[in-house]
Amino acid sequence: xxxxxxxxxxxxxxxxxxxxxxxxxxxxxxxxxxxxxxxxxxxxxxxxxxxxxxxxxxxxxxxxxxxxxxxxxxxxxxxxxxxxxxxxxxxxxxxxxxxxxxxxxxxxxxxxxxxx
Numbered sequence: 382x383x384x385x386x387x388x389x390x391x392x393x394x395x396x397x398x399x400x401x402x403x404x405x406x407x408x409x410x411x412x413x414x415x416x417x418x419x420x421x422x423x424x425x426x427x428x429x430x431x432x433x434x435x436x437x438x439x440x441x442x443x444x445x446x447x448x449x450x451x452x453x454x455x456x457x458x459x460x461x462x463x464x465x466x467x468x469x470x471x472x473x474x475x476x477x478x479x480x481x482x483x484x485x486x487x488x489x490x491x492x493x494x495x496x497x
Contacts, residue, residue, distance in 0.1 A: 392441070399444050401472070409433050412483065419490035428486060432479040439475035443468040 396402050416429055446468040450461045 396441055396444055399440070402440055402444070405436055405440055409437075415487060415491075419487065419494055421486065421490065425486050425490075428482060432482045436472070436475045436479050439472045443472045 397406070412429060412433060416426065421429065447465055450465055454461055
């Protein structure tokens with residue numbers, strides 16, 4: 382069972398080599414810092430955690446699909462391009478969902494902090 386964690390850690394290391402993962406990491410850190418600054422409630426933290434996790438999971442699947450597609454055929458192929466585009470769209474959808482959810486949580490909190 383411990384080998385499963387070794388493989389997962391190796392996967393995380395590969396994921397963090399991706400440029401987009403670094404963008405997600407910076408966004409994650411910023412959200413966590415602002416969340417601490419505005420004192421999110423436990424329920425708000427739960428929602429923020431789920432939203433952040435959704436983006437990371439989508440990015441991990443997208444990266445895995447890209448690796449697989451590149452392995453299957455390194456040449457340009459219209460079906461492979463569609464597969465990659467749809468996987469990338471999943472990340473965008475997760476990110477949009479996270480932004481909208483984050484705005485619903487953070488905007489009232491930030492307004493509350495400014496009003497004090």
